[in-house]
Amino acid sequence: MNPEHASGYVDRLATAAKAKVAMLERFRSRRNADDPALLKQQAERKAISDARDIRNAERQAAREAQAAQAIAEKAAAKQEKIALAAAQAAEAAAAARRAAALPAEQKAARDARYAARKARQR
Known part of the structure; x- marks a missing residue:
């Protein structure tokens, strides 16, 4: 070798x-598991993690509340459109009744004038 x-x-x-x-x-x-510095560090990390979880939960709740508000606004707008359509339909029905009643009123007025004229001639 x-x-x-x-x-x-x-x-x-x-x-x-x-x-x-x-x-x-x-x-x-x-460090041992019983080391106070290690336990302190672990507690700090746990606190940071818990705070992050809380912030995430708050953000999620805010997003859900915003989505619920948007749905409520859409429902209110739809309800408003339905109410407007119902009012327009009622107005159209009243106009149709007035239009249907107008010839009868005109005929009654014409007949009354004719009857008054005949009464004056006698």
């Missing part, structure tokens, strides 16, 4: 061992 290759192999083994030790130290130095 070539001594140059052997020293490279030993160097690689030493580097790998150092990396394993460093990983183990990083793992051991991690």
